Amino acid sequence: MIVVRQKPVEEICSMVARHRNVLLVGCNTCAAVALAGGEKEVDTLIELLKLTMRRKGETTEFSGCVLQRQCEPEFIEHLDDRVYDAILSLGCGAGVALLSESADKPVYPALDTLFIGASQGFASWRAECSACGKCVLGQTAGICPVTRCAKGILNGPCGGVNNGQCELGDRPCAWVEIYDRLETLERPEDFKEIIQPKDNSVKTTYNKLDLSGEGGAR
Amino acid sequence: MNTPRVQEEVGSSTGKLFAPCRAACPVHINVPGYITAIGEGRFTDALETVLERNPLPSVCGRVCLRPCEEGCRRCQLDQPVAIASLKRAAADHGAYPAVLRPRRRPESVAIVGGGPAGLSAAHDLAELGLGVTIFESKPKLGGMLRYGIPNYRLPDEALDRDIDHILEYGIEVETGVKVGTDIAMDELRERFDAVLVTAGLQASRPLPIPGSDLPGVLTALPFLADSACGEDVELAESVIVIGGGNVAMDVARTARRQGAKRVDLICLESAQEMPASDEEIAEAELEGVRIHCSWGPREVLGEDKVMGLRVTRCTSVFDVDKRFSPTFNEDNVQEFYGGTVIFAIGQGADVADLGLPLTQRGAIDVDPLSLTAGSDRCYAAGDVVSGPTKVIDAIAAGKRAAALIYRDLTGVSDIIDELDEEHAVLSKVPDAMGQKLETRRRVEMERVEFYDAVKNFDEVELGYTEYEAAREAQRCLSCTTGARLTREKCAACLTCMRVCPHGAPSGEVGGYLYFDADLCHACGACASQCPAHAIQLEGCNDAELQRRVDRCLFNPELDTTLAFVCGYTPDLLDVIGEKARIISVPCLLRVSEAAVLDALQSGAHRVVFSGCNENMCRFPNAMPLVAARVARIKSLHTEIGMEDAFDVSGEEPAEVAAQGEGVAEGGAAS
Amino acid sequence: MSLRDAFESGRFVVTSEVGPPKGTDVAEMLETAELLRGRVDALNVTDNQAAVMRLCTLAACVHLVNAGHEPVYQVTCRDRNRLAIQSDILGAASFGIANVLALTGDHVVVGDHPEAKAVFDLESVQLLEVIETLTKGTDFAGKELHGTPELYVGAVVTPDAVPVKPQLAKFEKKIEAGARYFQTQAVYDPESFKSFMELARHFDVKVLAGIVVLRSARMASFMNRNIPGITVPDALIAELEASEDPTRTGIEIAARFINDVRDVCDGVHIMAVGAEHLVPEVLEAAGLAQEVSA
Known part of the structure; x- marks a missing residue:
């Protein structure tokens, strides 16, 4: 899923300050699961913005709703935003973008989109994939070095590894983990294969994906 | 599984x-x-x-x-x-x-007997808008509640509180009127669309043994009724009570209060078989009643007044089929001395005058499904039908009769359908x-x-x-008041599963999330964290809390502090100050970030969380979640420059602190 | 004599390093180089060391070449993508810079521009392959070069890394990718280093033992705590603590280490870390001063 986090209130306020009636739109898919964009957070942010604006002497009004998924045109279609002069999206970047496309008013992001991640238990996620377009997980025992290594390097730990920890001190060394897991899987020889520099062109090629055409649709 | x-x-x-x-x-x-x-x-x-x-x-x-x-x-x-x-x-x-009287419907019902069954039926029918008149032979309503149960267990004021509230529905009452004697059943049938007989069991007789007609022999109900009305009943110094049920205990204890110095209670059953509740027996003994089990009365002794009672040993009360069939050892005889003998050996119906079909036992014979007795529009319910039962059974019977009458008179079966609706029951x-x-x-x-x-x-x-x-x-496990999932809103984030201390939410059945109610004790951890507001609690939920906050913040002052207090921590006034307006919640997790922010807009100058305390907490996972919530609320307030508007009072209440000190001292001494 | 020749002569090789200035004034760097002239076989020029922005390595190397020194051009992957790195290496070769040391580089987060974008389009193993490709006359995309660089390529290894096995596995990958010689991270325990060398001797590569001269017990403890892959044994810290002249003791420790390992490795790389003036003293104490200049 896409992991997101709410922006600082001041930043959000500065975006919506010049409007008089703002609709907060939550997203009940990734953003809700990331505990940042569901109905609960929409409600909380509305109260927070009301309070902040009132203290600033502004009269901006805030209402809220939640879409099942903001990155789907059909879900957005049903959004009735006529009385509002701005939208504040509690979705990921994709949601903000699609909302902006269909709205005839400014759409602002209330969240920062952080990474593609997996749950680590209650209220905790870890980045697991960088959507690089060329998956190497098959060679790295399922641990993504592009994502989990701070430098995203592909051929083993750098000299900064410190007791199995990354030199940045905020995570275990992905390459030590990869090495250990390859050993556990009795595939240590996989480590020896030199992984070539990444084909970054796929990131450019796949700025869109359309399977609807002839031969493409599944 | x-x-x-x-x-x-x-x-x-x-x-x-x-x-x-x-x-x-x-x-x-x-x-x-x-x-x-x-x-x-x-x-x-x-x-x-x-x-x-x-x-x-x-x-x-x-x-x-x-x-x-x-x-x-x-x-x-x-x-x-x-x-x-x-x-x-x-x-x-x-x-x-306050009672909001419903719009009056055209139908009317006569209720014969103002005991618990009749009062309950009257309440329900009047609440539904039917005209109700209660006919009561005694001077006041209440039946056995007033004339059978002694005042030391149920004072008149307590009974009258309930009755007054019931009568507020606009029920007519005719007391001192005995149906069948003062007014004929047929007249009631004519005047009312339906008649419900809830006359209870009014007959109380002695055993047909020699001497039972002697002066000084009393029966339970008149004795209790006279006592309940505040009359001094003349008793000898030594009183013998016969019977082993709760009524016998009431009689014995009432006899003590009427001045009897010594009360011997004789019952057929063994100590284990006595039908009276254990508490009643224990209290009677504590009040000086001497209980003698497994004796059968044979003769009331005395010439022209009671001198005592002769009994023989009862060797068994019931036969192999659990039927009442006492056997005696006639060689084992004992005599008790006393000037008064009171029989408390059960009550019977006294409804022969009503002209309704009766069972062999003298109870009214009703169709068990419709509760009708003999003719249409004539119903009977309560002890007069079932024989002696508990008060709450009589209430249930009255309510059932009311629902049936309502259905029969109006054709609307909602009420009876609801009563009959099946229900599942939580497991252990x-x-x-x-x-x-x-x-x-x-x-x-x-x-x-x-x-x-x-x-x-x-x-x-x-x-x-x-x-x-x-x-x-607060000892209640809050069974069935816990989490309710609205599937349409659920984002399937599984947060509930991760915070529930008992594993109540689970994803195993059919790929959907579900909550096992057996495992839920309504701590509210799941609802507090649900990002989609897909979980609500039955008890104190968001809507309920909002109502209470609004009520509490009515007419706020400039410096009003609103304190959300864990209801499970003793008296916290010292901690949060007297001026605070307090809302007690089952757990501070019930108070969302939005609720705090909303309170500040609704007039609170400051919001305080109080009483989240490890020693008092009864919910396994709650404390860290409350701590996280407090941190979030604090950080939000800091972000908007309102640090002072939210605070946590973390001090332990005196009671707990004192306990803690005691432990510490004990530890030091050892 | 080029570094390659020095290695191939079979004698004990000594290298050291200089850091480019933050700014355009290269006088101090050249002074340091001068201090080491004739005493070392080559001078490493660091590449925005520790992710702290400095004058570019290529320019610094050019200054050293112009002054008649033998520089080792350190190339990290942190700041440039594969285009920039290739073009810089070609540029260096065009100035006659023949020695390249391939490193991944410290993360920008640890340096003085922590908000910079960390590039890492390549890392050390891939960089070695890229250089190897250049030396064969094509760029990494397979296009022919006009003028092929002749490069002597080195890499680094941390023999005391924890855990060490993935590090050694990567060491082998670097050899496969074209590394001809290695400089190690600073090492202090001769026995541990010797066991590393037993493994290294299975491959056709030269190895320089990394030396950082200890100047106090505090410095030793600091390195143990803060620099990954460096372990100063407790006995040495105690020795420094007991010493009345810790700098002198540090020099002696370095000299002793060099003598302990000189039979198992091909030379030493002395990292002065701001005390280049001590390098000649270490060499003298180790009895190496004569050899190099000869």
């Missing part, structure tokens, strides 16, 4: 799920509902909840034989919650709601869950000492104070 009990959102078609206490109650009072309210100090709300199902809360709070408590899931951990005493607390400390507390729950002893109710109790007819049990009631209510 057993199919788990799934708590769906309210209004789903899967039927009702009752906590065992509620299921065991013949009128299915929403027990967890009112106990939760008391736990939060909302006595009026609690009383309203009881009144939804039982129009006699003040009565049942005192004299109900409490089938509910046998069902209480707390029995597995320690002792059942004092459900009946809490009902009394609701009636003692809550305010009876699973072991794994039980191990995580703390044990807590029942809060003892203050009562008059026994040597003082026998001096008068004042009520013996003094009732819980509000504080004691809240503490006792």
Whole structure:
């Protein structure tokens, strides 16, 4: 899923300050699961913005709703935003973008989109994939070095590894983990294969994906 | 694996799920509902909840034989919650709601007999808009509640509170009128669309043994009735009571209060077989009643007045088929001496004058499904049909009769359908869950000492104070008041699964998330974290809290502090200051970030969380979640420059601190 | 004599390093180089060392070449993508810079521009392959070069890394990718270093033992705590603590280490870390001063 986090209130306020009636739109898919964009957070942010604006002497009004998924045109279609002069999206970047496309008013992001991640238990996620377009997980025992290594390097730990920890001190060394897991899987020889520099062109090629055409649709 | 009990959102078609206490109650009072309210100090709300199902809360709070408590899931951990005493607390400390009289319907019903069955039926019918008139042969309403149960157990004031509330529905009452004698059944049939006979059991007779017609031989009901009316009944110094049921205990204890120096109670049954409740027996003994089991009366001794009673040893009461068939050892004879003998060996119906079909035992013979007796539009219910039962059974019978009459007169079957609706019942507390729950002893109710109790007819049990009631209510495991999932809103984030201490939410069945109600004790951790607002709790949920905040912040002052207090931590006024307006919640997790921010906009100058305390917390996962919430709220307030608007009072209340000191001292000494 | 020739002569090789200035004034750097002239076989020029922005390595190398020194051009992957790195290496070769040391580089987060975008389009193993490709006359995309660089390529290894196995596995990958010689991270325990060398001797590569001269017990403890892959044994810290002249003791420790390992490795790389003036003293104490200049 896409992991997101709410922006600082001041930043959000500065975006919506010049409007008089703002609709907060939550997203009940990734953003809700990331505990940042569901109905609960929409409600909380509305109260927070009301309070902040009132203290600033502004009269901006805030209402809220939640879409099942903001990155789907059909879900957005049903959004009735006529009385509002701005939208504040509690979705990921994709949601903000699609909302902006269909709205005839400014759409602002209330969240920062952080990474593609997996749950680590209650209220905790870890980045697991960088959507690089060329998956190497098959060679790295399922641990993504592009994502989990701070430098995203592909051929083993750098000299900064410190007791199995990354030199940045905020995570275990992905390459030590990869090495250990390859050993556990009795595939240590996989480590020896030199992984070539990444084909970054796929990131450019796949700025869109359309399977609807002839031969493409599944 | 057993199919788990799934708590769906309210209004789903899967039927009702009752906590065992509620299921065991013949009128299915929403027990967890009112106990939760008391736990939060909302006595009026609690009383309203009881009144939804039982129009006699003040009565049942005192004299109900409490089938509910046998069902209480707390029995597995320690002792059942004092459900009946809490009902009394609701009636003692809550305010009876003002009655909104419904629009009057054209139908009218006569009710013969103003005891618990009749009063309940009258209440329900009048609430539905039917015209109701109660005919009562005695000078006052109440039946056995007034004339049978002694005042030291059920004072008139307590009974009158319930009756006054019932009568507010606009019920007509004709007392001192004996139907069948003063007014004919046929006349009632003519004047009313339906007649309901709830005459109870009024006949009380002695055993047909020699001497039973001697002066000084009394029967239970007249004796109790006279005593209840405050009359001094002439008794000898030594009184012999015959009977082993609760009525016999009432008679014996009443005899002590009427001045008998010595009371011997003779019963056929062995100590184990006695039908009276254990508590009644124990209290009678404490009040000086001497109980002699397994003796059968043979003769009341005396020439022209009672001198005593001869008994023989009863060797067994029931035969192999559990039928009443006593056997005696006639060689084992004993004589008890006393100037008064009171028979308390059961009551019978006294309805021959009504002209209704009777059973062999003399009870009214009704069709069990329709409760009609003989003709259309003539119904009977309660003890006059079933023989002696508990008060709460009579109430249930009255309510059932009312529902049937309503259906028959109006053609609307909603009420009876609701009464008959099937319900599932929560299972026992699973072991794994039980191990995580703390044990807590029942809060003892203050009562008059026994040597003082026998001096008068004042009520013996003094009732819980509000504080004691809240503490006792907090022992409730809040069965069935927990999480309700709205599937359409669920984002399947599984957060609920991760924060539930008992594993109630699970994703195993059919790929959907579901909640196993057996494992939920309404701590609210899941609802507090649900990002989609897909989980609501039955008890104190967001909407309820909003109402309470609005009420609490009515007409705020410039410096009003609103304190959300954990209802499970004792008196915190010292900690949060007297000026604070306080809302007590089952757990601070019920108070969302949005609720705090909203309160600040609704007039609170400052919001305080108070009472989240490790020593008092009864929810396994709650403390870290509250801490996280506090941190979030603080950071939000810091972000918007309102650090001072939210605070946590973390001090331990004096009571807990004192306990802690005691432990520390003990440790030092050893 | 070029570094390659020095290695191939079979004698004990000594290298050291200089850091480019933050700014355009290269006088101090050249002074340091001068201090080491004739005493070392080559001078490493660091590449925005520790992710702290400095004058570019290529320019610094050019200054050294112009002054008649033998520089080792350190190339990290942190700041440039594969285009920039290739073009810089070609540029260096065009100035006659023949020695390249391939490193991944410290993360920007640890340096003085922590908000910079960390590039890491390549890392050390891939960089070695890229250089190898250049030396064969094509760029990494397979296009022919006009003028092929002749490069002597080195890499680094941390023999005391924890855990060491993935590090050694990567060491082998670097050899496969074209590394001809290695400089190690600073090492202090001769026995541990010797066991590393037993493994290294299975491959056709030269190895320089990394030396950082200890100047106090505090410095030793600091490195143990803060620099990954460096372990100063407790006995040495105690020795420094007991010493009345810790700098002198540090020099002796370095000299002793060099003598302990000189039979198992091909030379030493002395990292002065701001005390280049000590390098000649270490060499003298180790009896190496004569050899190099000869």
